Amino acid sequence: MFDALSSSLQRVFKKLRGYGKLSERNVQEAMREVRVALLEADVHYEVVRDFTARVREQCMGEAVLDSITPGQQVVKRVHEALVDLLGRTRRDPDLSVRPSTVMLLGLHGSGKTTTAAKLARHWKKGGRNVLLVAADIRRPAAVEQLSILAGQVGCEVVTPQAGERVPAIGRRALAAARERAADVVVFDTGGRFQIDEELVAELKDLHEAVEPRNVILVVDAAIGQESVNVAQSFHKELGLTGIIMTKLDGDARGGAALSMHAVTGCPIVMVGVGEKLAELEPFHPDRMASRILGMGDVVGLVEKAQEAIDLKDMAELEKRLRKDSFDLDDFLKQIRQMRKAFGFDSLLEMLPIGNEARAAIRGRGGEDMTRFAKQAEAILSSMTRKERRRPKLIDGSRRRRIAAGSGTEVSDVNELLRRFDQARKMAKRIGKLSKRMPGGLLP
Ligand SMILES: Nc1nc2c(ncn2[C@@H]2O[C@H](COP(=O)(O)OP(=O)(O)OP(=O)(O)O)[C@@H](O)[C@H]2O)c(=O)[nH]1
Ligand SMILES: [Mg+2]
Structure with a gap:
């Protein structure tokens, strides 16, 4: 963006x-x-x-x-x-009491319902018991939408009963949360095309009934400067504690995200970067600034890897790194995981390589990456187990045999071995970095 x-x-x-x-x-x-x-x-x-x-x-x-x-x-x-x-320090929603309440609000289509489910997923992964509440009574489809998403995330949802008004749902949800010892309760509310009195009155009613600890505005980055005005109005009416900007994956120019904190004084707590439920990221002002200046986001990269990579494999990998026995089998595993873990684009975004290099890589296309991964798998499977364990064994004649066996050229085998060497060096560096981080790379 x-x-x-x-x-x-x-x-x-x-x-x-x-x-x-x-x-x-x-x-x-x-x-x-x-x-x-x-x-x-x-x-x-x-x-x-x-x-x-x-x-x-x-x-x-x-x-x-x-x-x-x-x-x-x-x-x-x-x-x-x-x-x-961008707000200087990272600010998390306040989840210090049990249950901690989070009220989401915003205009129609800004992404409230999706974000409610994303937050539930995010906090659930962090070990919290999350309860979702459908407090959007105007559209039956909205309740249905949240229920489906809750199912995908695997958490419970409180839905309105016939004729029930918003404050009543709120109170019932709080009681349910206490009963189920929920850690966090997220309220999804209804939206309007504009901020009008009726919407504000309904939100205030819910606010009064549940006294939410967090009042978070969900705002669509794609509407540009207007989103800053929206935030100011909601802030005046309801006293926001934070903002989540959605659709940062789109082609919005980003000015709204940059102005939001300065104009409203509210922190951006998270950002939505796609339609999928995993596509929610904590907002770090310093990392975002580095990204904007083309310095990349190495810490974010490591964190993303942490989330996506199989922890057991990771522990194994760390051990092997320490013993310096990272081999082609590990490399194959890594290629497969990388492919699975990040979309090519988000990986590219985070690398500290500057925009020009990024554009050049993009020009060659994500296909390149996918093709490489497929070819690599073919080449690696044509090696013997011994060769994968001890890449040094792979001399000229073995290279020819491997190329023939995998339907590739010797130059492809050479390229793969060169990349393996790079990966091993990179892995070693990450290994060192992880030792410097308290608790290592593993949570
Ligand atoms: N690309 C992208 N799409 C998003 C993001 N967040 C939400 N959306 C999409 O935006 C559309 C609207 O999302 P909803 O969650 O239904 O929005 P809402 O605020 O609940 O809408 P109402 O309940 O009608 O007020 C959906 O198609 C979502 O998939 C995001 O971060 N990126
Ligand atoms: Mg909704």
Whole structure:
């Protein structure tokens, strides 16, 4: 979503890094370009004005202009300002009491019902007992939709009884939550095309009945600047504790996400990045800023791997890494898991390789990756077990035999072995990183 912004900012920085020394004029010019980039990304103009003023002021001092790496220093200031803009620190919904209540609200189609199920899945994975509540009484289909999603997630759902009003459902749900010792209760509410009195009154009624600990606005990033106005109005009426932006996977320009915190003062707690129930991510201002500046999100990558990769295999892998006995069998397993674990795109997004390299890889296509994985499986299966265990054995004649056996060329076998070498080095680095992280890579 931040692709265009990301590319323009990286162009500005590339130019800056090119100068051995920066003049005030260079900084002025760069800030003008940053300003245009942000405005084009649809960031609120007042937010843009404050942002560039702050960075310009910080960059004019000796600390930046006279440093040996002035370009880097400017990037650092922009990064810091972006992190602040996005809310500085990660803020989780408050789940400190039992049951903790979470009321979701928002306009029609913003993604409330989907997000309710996504949150349930997310918290359930974290070991919490979650209860979903269908407090959208206007549309019977809405209750049905939430029930189906609850079924997929495997959690219970409270649905309205005939003639029951929203506050009554709320109270009944709270009683059910206590009875079932639920840790979290998520209320899905009805939406409207616009904020109107009736909607606000209904939401306030529910608010009064259940006194939710978390009041979270679900807002569609695709509606751009308008989403910031929506957030302001709901905040005024109901006092939001957090915001979830959905459809960040779409082609919205991202300005709304960048303006949201600055304008409303509310933290973005999570973001929706797709229709599937797993496509919800915690929002980390610093990581998001790094992504925007093309620095990638290595921590996010490791976390994603953690979630997707079979823990037993992972423990085994860590052991083998320590003994430095990572072999082609492990590689095959890794290829299969990687393919299963991440979509090619989300993996690419997180790699710290800059937009140009990313576009180049994309140009060659995700098919390349899939084709590689398939071919790799064929080549690896044509090896003997001994060869997979001890790749060093694979000399010229064995390579020819393997190529013939898998219907590939010797150059393909060479390429695979080269990639294996890379993967082994990468795995070793991740192994080291995991040792530095408290508790290792494993939760
Ligand atoms: N691409 C994408 N689609 C999403 C995301 N979140 C929700 N959607 C889709 O948006 C549409 C509307 O989602 P719902 O969850 O039904 O929205 P709602 O706010 O409950 O709508 P109402 O109950 O009618 O007010 C569905 O087609 C969802 O699949 C997201 O993060 N990315
Ligand atoms: Mg709904």
